Amino acid sequence: xxxxxxxxxxxxxxxxxxxxxxxxxxxxxxxxxxxxxxxxxxxxxxxxxxxxxxxxxxxxxxxxxxxxxxxxxxxxxxxxxxxxxxxxxxxxxxxxxxxxxxxxxxxxx
Amino acid sequence: xxxxxxxxxxxxxxxxxxxxxxxxxxxxxxxxxxxxxxxxxxxxxxxxxxxxxxxxxxxxxxxxxxxxxxxxxxxxxxxxxxxxxxxxxxxxxxxxxxxxxxxxxxxxxxxxx
Numbered sequence: 001x002x003x004x005x006x007x008x009x010x011x012x013x014x015x016x017x018x019x020x021x022x023x024x025x026x027x028x029x030x031x032x033x034x035x036x037x038x039x040x041x042x043x044x045x046x047x048x049x050x051x052x053x054x055x056x057x058x059x060x061x062x063x064x065x066x067x068x069x070x071x072x073x074x075x076x077x078x079x080x081x082x083x084x085x086x087x088x089x090x091x092x093x094x095x096x097x098x099x100x101x102x103x104x105x106x107x108x109x
Numbered sequence: 110x111x112x113x114x115x116x117x118x119x120x121x122x123x124x125x126x127x128x129x130x131x132x133x134x135x136x137x138x139x140x141x142x143x144x145x146x147x148x149x150x151x152x153x154x155x156x157x158x159x160x161x162x163x164x165x166x167x168x169x170x171x172x173x174x175x176x177x178x179x180x181x182x183x184x185x186x187x188x189x190x191x192x193x194x195x196x197x198x199x200x201x202x203x204x205x206x207x208x209x210x211x212x213x214x215x216x217x218x219x220x221x222x
Contacts, residue, residue, distance in 0.1 A: 004151075031209075033210070033211075040218070041215065041216065042199055042213035042215050042216045043199070044213070045210055045211070045212065085149075087152075091209065095209060099151035099152050099153075100151055101150055102149070104149070
């Protein structure tokens with residue numbers, strides 16, 4: 001079966017750095033997405049990785065290792081508004097998006 | 110400017126009373142998706158349209174139907190809502206070939222009484 005694993009919940013301090021990991025086992029790979037979802041709202045697109053390496057976009061960076069079936073989302077200079085769930089999703093060989101259940105990130109002052 | 114619009118944002122219906130949720134987009138994307146998401150769970154794909162081609166997920170109950178009358182609009186019909194259908198319903202769009210990044214509407218939260 002296809003599986004996306006992420007921690008259920010993480011806590012970090014305002015101003016700090018946090019890394020959210022995602023491991024996947026899918027039938028094929030055609031890209032990995034990270035989305036941010038605030039409580040009661042829709043997911044918003046953060047990043048897309050299809051090649052190995054680090055993609056940086058402002059305070060957020062995303063890393064991919066296809067050989068390890070692994071990605072992480074790195075958030076720097078955390079702000080209170082970063083409190084949200086972060087969903088990892090992988091596009092499989094059929095171009096279907098397989099979603100993780102999300103990591104709830106709690107930011108404390 | 111809203112790009113994927115869902116109406117209503119909140120919908121309350123009674124057990125067994127049909128309900129229709131709507132989605133419209135100004136992105137001119139050729140693919141549209143309907144997801145169901147329950148609290149602290151991953152979004153679950155119900156179906157998607159590639160242009161006019163309808164693709165139903167194997168485990169989507171028959172209780173759920175969809176219509177896409179044109180590129181901009183897509184509807185989700187729940188014929189006989191049960192208590193287990195209470196959830197957030199998310200509409201998303203993508204442009205095939207553009208990494209297929211999906212852009213979501215704000216969602217409709219459905220309550221079944």
